[in-house]
Amino acid sequence: MSVLVDEDTRVVVQGITGGEGKFHTEQMLEYGTNVVAGAVPGRGGQEVAGVPVYDTVQQAAREEDANASVVFVPPAFSADACFEALDAKGIDLVVAITEGIPTQDMARVYRKQQETDTHLVGPNCPGVITPGVAKLGILPGNIFSEGNVGLVSRSGTLTYQVVDNLTDRGLGQTTAIGIGGDPIIGTDFIDALELFEADPDTHAVVMCGEIGGEDEEEAARFIGQNMDTPVAGFIAGRTAPPGKRMGHAGAIVSGSGTGTAESKITALENNGVPVGDTPEEVADHIEDLL
Amino acid sequence: MRLHEYQAKQVFADAGVPTPASQLATTVDEAVDAAEEIGYPVAIKAQVHVGGRGKAGGIKLVENKEEAEEAADAILGMDLKGYHVSKVLVEEAVDFVNELYVGVTMDRGEGEPVAMVSTKGGVNIEEVAEENPDAIAREHIDPAFGMHPFQARKVVYEAGVDRDVANDVASVLTTLYQLWDDRDGSDVEVNPLMITSDDEVIAADAVMNIDDDALFRQPEIAEMGEEAAEGDELEQKADEYGFDYVRLDGNVGIIGNGAGLVMTTLDLVDYYGGEPANFLDVGGGAKADRIANALDMVFSDDNVDSVVFNIFGGITRGDEVANGINQALEQFDEIPKPVTVRLAGTNAEEGMEILNEDLVTVEHTLEDAVQRAVEYAKEVEA
Secondary structure, X not given: OXXXXXXXXXXXXXXXXXXXXXXXXXXXXXXXXXXXXXXXXXXXXXXXXXXXXXXXXXHHHHXXXXXXXXXXXXXXXXXXXXXXXXXXXXXXXXXXXXXXXXXHHHXXXXXXXXXXXXXXXXXXXXXEEEXXXXXXXXXXXXXXXXXXXXXXXXXXXXXXXXXHHHHHOOOOXXXXXXXXXXOOOOOOHHHHHHHHHHOOOOOEEEEEEEXXXXXXHHHHHHHHHHOOOOEEEEEEOOOOOOOOOOOXXXXXXXXXXXXXXXXXXXXXXXXXXXXXXXXXXXXXXXXXXX | OEOOHHHHHHHHHHOOOOOOOEEEEOOHHHHHHHHHHHOOOEEEEEOOOOOOOOOOOOEEEEOOHHHHHHHHHHHOOOEEOOEEOOOEEEEEOOOEEEEEEEEEEEEOOOOEEEEEEEOOOOOOHHHHHHHOHHHEEEEEOOOOOOOOHHHHHHHHHHOOOOHHHHHHHHHHHHXXXXXXXXXXEEEEXXXXXXXXXXXXXXXXXXXXXXXXXXXXXXXXXXXXXXXXOOOOHHHHHHHHHOOEEEEOOOOEEEEEOXXXXXXXXXXXXXXXXXXXXXXXXOOOOOOHHXXXXXXXXXXXXXXXXXXXXXXXXXXXXXHHHHHHHHHHHHOOOOOOOOEEEEXXXXXXXXXXXXXXXXXXXEOOOHHHHHHHHHHHHHHHHO
C-alpha cells in the first residue's frame, strides 16, 4: 500500500517537450513510472522519450487513460496548466513542480481545486514517490527504498537529505510527498498526514517543516488529536534571522507569535512529536518509534 | 519587492486615492524649494525601507524655511538603521482628527486575499494585531470574483468607521484591492489614512509590496523596483545574480540548493559550534555559471573564512555543480578560502568524479561537510 501514487498511476507530463520536462520524463520512465502521455499545445502527434504527445490534457486522459498529471510548464503558464489538469475528466492527481508561479495565480488555482475531488500537490515541490513503484516529479529515485515510513515535507532538497538518512539505516518509505514551499499550496501537512494515517502500511511518519506561516502548528494539533501513527519532526530555520523572511502580512493576519522555528518545535513536542536537531536525529527518532 | 513611499504614493494617486501634495528631493536646496512651494507646515520624510522612521529621526515636521533647511540637511545623508538616506519626500502636513489603517494582503493560511480596516491607525499595525486582534476588521475576498462593493462597506462598518466618511474609506479600500489585483501586490496598505475635520480622507503613508514572482508581467513596477533597490552591496549583487541571499554575522559561508536544505545547513553550522555567514540558495536546476557566481558572492564577503557547498540534486545536477565549482576555482592562483563540497542526488557520482580535489575538500555526508567547514573556519580564526 501507499498513498496518492501506486501501480495504477498513469501519468501525463504537461510541458514534456521542454528541457526539464524531457529530462525528468526520462528519469521517471527509468524509475519505472507509467508515463503514458505528454501534453503540449501544438505538439500533438510528436513523441518524446517514446511517449506520445497530445495537444491537450483531456486528449491524453481519454486516449491513454492517464489519471495523474505532472506540470513542468514555465511559471507564466503554470496556473493555466493546473486549471487544465483540474478540469480534465479522469485526472485525479495533479503534481505541480514549477517554481515561481505568481501567488495570485495560485490563489485562483487553489480555489478551483477546492471545488473538485482532484488532489493537487505543489507547486514549487519535488513531487511524490512511492519507492519501487513510481515517482511523479524530480525526486532522485536512487535514494529512496521500500518500507513503512511515510514522509511529508515543505522542502525538496531537505526531503532528500532526510530520506538519505532513513535509507542508510534500512528504514524504507511507503510514499514521500513534497508539498512545496510556496505560500499557497494544494495538499498541506494535514491532508498528507490524513492520507498516511489511513494507510495500514505506513507505521511511522516524518514531517519536515520550516519557518514561516503556521501550517506546522496546525499540523501538530492535528497529530495530537487525530493520529495513532507515530510522527517524528524536523524544522529548518532555527538560525534564520527574524524579520528577513517573515512577511509583515502573515503577522497581521495571524496576529500572534507563530511562524518561528521555536513555536513550531514547541507545538510538535507538546503534541508528542519528537523533533530532531539534525536530519540524522530524525532517523534515530523513527527507529525508536517503529 | 517593496516600493518606496514616494513611488507607492504616486501609484495610489494615479489610481485616484487622495494623497497630500508632495515633492521628492535629493538635495537640501531642492527640499527647501519644495517646502516653500507646498506651504508650511510640511513633513520631511526619509525615503528608506525602515520601520519606525519617525522615532529614528527620519521624519521631521517643519514650520518655516530655516527649519526646513535644518531638517533636510540632517536627514539627507543620514544613516537610518544601516540605510543611507539619499532622498526625502517633502509633503504637506495634514491636520487630522482621526487615523485609520486600510490594507489588502494575502492570507496564506486561507489561500485568499483579505481586506483589513482598523480605527487604530497611525501606529504599528503588527502590534495592534498582536495585542488587540479584534481592533482589526477582516474580510476575505474570493479571488475568482474580486471584491464585491458590499464587502468593502461591510469591513469598513465592522471596523467602526464613522458613517460620514465610510463611503470614502470604502472607496479607498476598493481602489487598494484593484491595485493589489492588477499589480500583483502582496501587501498594499495605507497607514495612516487620515480623516480631517472636514471629513476628507487622505493617504498620509503608502505601502506597496509586489510579488517577486510576478515581476515578469509588471514591467513598470519592476523598473521602479530597480530605483528602490537598497541594502548592502552583497545583497544588491545577489539581486543581480537572482539568488535568495541573506547576510549574517558569522564566518562560515554557505551555498546550497533549496531553502529548507540551506536553512538546515545554517542550523547545523550553528549546532556544530560555528557561525553562519550567509544564507545563499542557488535555486533549482542551477547550471555551472550560476554556481560560479554563487562562489564569487561568498568569496567577496570579507567575513567569510571557510565555505561549505551542500547540494542535494533533484532538478539540480551534480555534474553541472561540479563543473561550476572547478570553473570558478581554476581562475585563482591560490584558492582564497577553503571550500568543502558535499554532493548527493541526481548525477552526484559524476559530479564527485569531476571535482578537482586539489582545489576542494570533498565530504560524503552533510554532517561531515559542515563539521569540516567549521574546523577550517576555526583554523583561520586561530
